[in-house]
Amino acid sequence: MSDESATWFYEHFEHSGSAIGFRVTGKVDEVQSPFQKIEIWDTTDWGKLMVIDGAIMLTTRDNFLYHEMMSHPVLFTHSNPKRVVIIGGGDCGTLREVLKHKEVEQVVQVDIDEQVTRMAEKHFPELCDANADPRAQLLFDDGIAYMKNAAPESVDVIIVDSTDPVGPAEGLFNEAFYASCHRALRAGGILVQQSESPLVHLSLIKSMRHHMAAAGFAHFRTLPFPQPCYPTGWWSCTLARKGAELSGFRERGAHSKIFPTRYYNVDIHRAALASPEFMRELGD
Amino acid sequence: MSDESATWFYEHFEHSGSAIGFRVTGKVDEVQSPFQKIEIWDTTDWGKLMVIDGAIMLTTRDNFLYHEMMSHPVLFTHSNPKRVVIIGGGDCGTLREVLKHKEVEQVVQVDIDEQVTRMAEKHFPELCDANADPRAQLLFDDGIAYMKNAAPESVDVIIVDSTDPVGPAEGLFNEAFYASCHRALRAGGILVQQSESPLVHLSLIKSMRHHMAAAGFAHFRTLPFPQPCYPTGWWSCTLARKGAELSGFRERGAHSKIFPTRYYNVDIHRAALASPEFMRELGD
Numbered sequence: 001m002s003d004e005s006a007t008w009f010y011e012h013f014e015h016s017g018s019a020i021g022f023r024v025t026g027k028v029d030e031v032q033s034p035f036q037k038i039e040i041w042d043t044t045d046w047g048k049l050m051v052i053d054g055a056i057m058l059t060t061r062d063n064f065l066y067h068e069m070m071s072h073p074v075l076f077t078h079s080n081p082k083r084v085v086i087i088g089g090g091d092c093g094t095l096r097e098v099l100k101h102k103e104v105e106q107v108v109q110v111d112i113d114e115q116v117t118r119m120a121e122k123h124f125p126e127l128c129d130a131n132a133d134p135r136a137q138l139l140f141d142d143g144i145a146y147m148k149n150a151a152p153e154s155v156d157v158i159i160v161d162s163t164d165p166v167g168p169a170e171g172l173f174n175e176a177f178y179a180s181c182h183r184a185l186r187a188g189g190i191l192v193q194q195s196e197s198p199l200v201h202l203s204l205i206k207s208m209r210h211h212m213a214a215a216g217f218a219h220f221r222t223l224p225f226p227q228p229c230y231p232t233g234w235w236s237c238t239l240a241r242k243g244a245e246l247s248g249f250r251e252r253g254a255h256s257k258i259f260p261t262r263y264y265n266v267d268i269h270r271a272a273l274a275s276p277e278f279m280r281e282l283g284d
Numbered sequence: 285m286s287d288e289s290a291t292w293f294y295e296h297f298e299h300s301g302s303a304i305g306f307r308v309t310g311k312v313d314e315v316q317s318p319f320q321k322i323e324i325w326d327t328t329d330w331g332k333l334m335v336i337d338g339a340i341m342l343t344t345r346d347n348f349l350y351h352e353m354m355s356h357p358v359l360f361t362h363s364n365p366k367r368v369v370i371i372g373g374g375d376c377g378t379l380r381e382v383l384k385h386k387e388v389e390q391v392v393q394v395d396i397d398e399q400v401t402r403m404a405e406k407h408f409p410e411l412c413d414a415n416a417d418p419r420a421q422l423l424f425d426d427g428i429a430y431m432k433n434a435a436p437e438s439v440d441v442i443i444v445d446s447t448d449p450v451g452p453a454e455g456l457f458n459e460a461f462y463a464s465c466h467r468a469l470r471a472g473g474i475l476v477q478q479s480e481s482p483l484v485h486l487s488l489i490k491s492m493r494h495h496m497a498a499a500g501f502a503h504f505r506t507l508p509f510p511q512p513c514y515p516t517g518w519w520s521c522t523l524a525r526k527g528a529e530l531s532g533f534r535e536r537g538a539h540s541k542i543f544p545t546r547y548y549n550v551d552i553h554r555a556a557l558a559s560p561e562f563m564r565e566l567g568d
Contacts, residue, residue, distance in 0.1 A: 008296065008303055017329030018512065019292055019305030045301030045484075062483065062516075199346065199512065200329075226510060226518035228302065228483065232346075233517010234510035262562045271555035278546045 009041055009049065011056045013231040016200040020056065020229060022046050029123065033115035035168060040123045046229075048123045050091065052116070055163065060124065062228045063093050066194075067127075068264040069225040070161055070237055071097035073272060074192040075104070077239065077249040081156040082106070085184070087143035087172060089161035090116030093127040095136060098159070100259040107136050112168065114140035144171045150184035158185065160193035165204065173208060178215035178240075187243040191217065195238040197231050198224045198279055205238060205282065212240045219246040221284050223272035225263070293325055293333065295340045297515040300484040304340065304513060306330050313407060317399035319452060324407045330513075332407045334375065336400070339447065344408065346512045347377050350478075351411075352548040353509040354521055355381035356541075357556060358441055358476040359388070361523065361533040365440040366390070369468070371427035371456065373445035374400030377411040379420060382443070384543035391420050396452065398424040428455045434468035442469065444477035449488065457492060462499035462524075471527040475501065479522040481515050482508045482563055489522060489566065496524045503530040505568050507556035509547070 010021040022043045029040040041049040047060020058066070071094050075081050082105045084098055090111035098107050111117060117138065121128045131138065139146065147158070158181050165173040172193070181191045191212070195205045209220050217240035227235035239246055254266040275284045294305040306327045313324040325333040331344020342350070355378050359365050366389045368382055374395035382391050395401060401422065405412045415422065423430065431442070442465050449457040456477070465475045475496070479489050493504050501524035511519035523530055538550040559568045 008294075010292075010294075010303065010305065012292065012305070012307075017307040017327060019294065019303075019307075021294065021296070021303030021305065023296075023301040023303075043301060199510070224510070226483070226508070226516070228516040228518065232510070232512040234512060260561075263560045265559075265561050267558035268560055271558035274551035274555035275549075276547045276552055277544075277549050 009051070011051075011054065016197070016231050018231060020231065020233075022049055022059065022229075024049065029119065031115050031119065033113050035113045038115055038119050040119060050119065050123070052163065053167070056229050057163075058091060058093070058124070059229050063091075063124075063127070064262045065225055065227050066230075066235065067093035067097050068261050069223065069272070070094050070159055070192065070194060072254070072261065072264045073223055073237070073249065073269055074157055074159065074190050074239055075101050076254045076269060077246065078157055078190050079188065079250070083155050084108070084157045084159065085110065085147070085150070085155050086159045086161055087147065088163070088169070089159065091120040091124060091127055092117060092131055093124070094159055094161045096127055096130040099130040099133050099136060105135060108139060109136065110139045110141050110143040110146045112140065112142055144177055144180070147177060147180035147184055150180065152183050153186045155184045156186055156189050158189070158191045160191070162194065164196070173211070175211040175214045178212045178217065182216040182242055185242045189242045190246075191240045191242075192237050195222060195236045197234055198222070198236050198276070199232050199234055202279070205236065208238055209240070209282070217242060219244070220282070221246045221273065222279065222282055224276070225272060293335070295335075295338065300481070300515050302515060304515065304517075306333055306343065306513075308333065313403065315399050315403065317397050319397045322399055322403050324403060334403065334407070336447065337451070340513050341447075342375060342377070342408070343513050347375075347408075347411070348546045349509055349511050350514075350519065351377035351381050352545050353507065353556070354378050354443055354445055354476065354478065356538070356545065356548045357507055357521070357533065357553055358443065358474050358523055359385050360538045360553060361530065362441055362474050363472065363534070367439050368392075368441045368443065369394065369431070369434070369439050370443045370445055371431065372447070372453070373443065375404040375408060375411055376401060376415055377408070378443055378445045380411055380414045383414040383417050383420060389419060392423060393420065394423045394425050394427045394430045396424065396426055428461055428464070431461060431464035431468055434464065436467050437470045439468045440470055440473050442473070442475045444475065446478065448480070457495070459495040459498045462496045462501065466500040466526055469526045473526045474530075475524045476521050479506060479520045481518055482506065482520050482560070483516050483518055486563070489520065492522055493524070493566070501526060503528070504566070505530045505557065506563070506566055508560070509556060
């Protein structure tokens with residue numbers, strides 16, 4: 001249906017019957033790690049494009065949406081986030097946003113695949129410019145095992161910044177993993193996880209919440225946000241809290257933040273808490 | 285980059301270097317009107333797909349986002365919208381939403397191409413189920429000429445529901461057209477126009493506002509919303525008001541609306557007024 005397919009990289013989303021493509025000028029790097037194949041493409045309009053096992057992970061141009069929304073809403077919802085764990089997140093974009101919060105004393109990032117971080121350092125250096133922060137610790141290890149072995153009541157915020165719930169990341173979407181997270185969180189601690197497209201993955205969001213509830217979490221919120229490079233261009237994160245409600249956030253802190261962002265601000269945070277009519281069944 | 289291209293319909297957005305595709309099972313209808321080629325495809329997951337001159341117009345599954353956001357925010361911003369004009373909008377989805385407002389006494393829809401409406405009646409009948417409403421008048425005529433000849437101070441709300449600002453719709457994005465709209469509006473009247481993707485068309489939005497200001501409009505707001513079938517999956521409409529500010533909306537009316545919607549509600553309206561950090565330069 002087009003004679004230009006040679007210059008376009010497409011990802012076909014089997015589950016949703018839709019596809020997204022970027023115009024590319026060539027593949028600039030590729031590595032087969034013990035876990036997955038990581039490719040880097042140059043695009044005409046979106047900077048670099050990272051693809052893992054055929055799935056679009058991020059582009060230079062639009063990753064700020066996802067990384068800001070995976071970090072600032074949860075950190076401004078917690079009253080005093082000192083210890084943060086990121087599961088996945090190997091491109092380090094979420095880590096960079098988390099480290100913008102001065103009250104954060106320690107961030108441990110646990111990604112199973114060191115090659116994702118090495119590729120990010122090479123091709124998305126702007127996402128890695130906080131990696132040397134003394135508060136940051138980068139582990140290349142199994143995030144499921146890490147949370148299972150984490151000391152009880154030792155963490156304030158857990159950010160699950162993973163690929164889709166198939167393959168290696170599948171174990172990050174079940175009750176056993178959520179029970180490990182719940183145990184590791186202090187009272188009032190919050191788990192946030194990327195939760196796919198509100199429009200085509202509402203049943204996944206319900207299933208995640210069901211498993212989170214079975215693991216002891218009692219309060220949930222799903223925040224939608226735009227993300228052009230993911231299916232439908234509309235994505236979400238879901239927050240689950242231990243032992244406290246999820247009814248507000250530190251609006252004054254968000255309003256007077258001194259670090260720069262490109263999407264997030266206090267108004268956008270409030271806006272992300274609005275529930276579209278078709279999502280009302282979630283009860284947010 | 286895929287061996288499945290035969291089963292996918294793609295639109296390549298030259299301006300943004302991105303593409304969107306839907307898995308299709310076949311073309312079910314096609315007509316060459318005096319103005320454009322209209323195709324209807326069956327998709328596996330998105331219902332029917334309407335394509336005009338190769339550009340994706342709407343799908344059964346996701347058009348509610350666009351149509352609700354092109355109608356309800358502007359109608360709940362106007363204090364008492366009685367007379368409404370829709371320029372374009374031949375699929376009748378916006379018309380259907382407008383007619384849900386009981387205070388609206390008359391809606392004139394002016395689309396240049398009758399075949400768009402005929403195809404919508406056949407393949408998207410749910411969008412046309414209010415066409416027989418006695419308050420609705422469907423004209424197949426030139427919207428630019430219609431607004432030029434409209435009686436001064438005769439309209440409360442003008443909705444410009446058009447294709448991209450190239451080809452036939454180009455004349456809907458310039459000062460002369462906006463001057464016609466300004467003259468036709470009553471004091472406090474509002475023009476709303478689809479204004480493309482906030483992420484890749486910010487300069488277009490600024491240019492629209494510039495031309496609107498030159499035509500006499502003084503206050504503007506751009507409301508973003510998700511729209512999977514359009515470039516980046518994130519779209520917007522821009523409101524411009526004659527002789528009054530655009531600082532709020534009828535929140536009580538929106539909250540107590542008795543008609544059904546799938547995306548829009550009072551919280552979503554408030555949320556759409558939040559300006560992402562990179563859009564602050566618009567001054568909303």
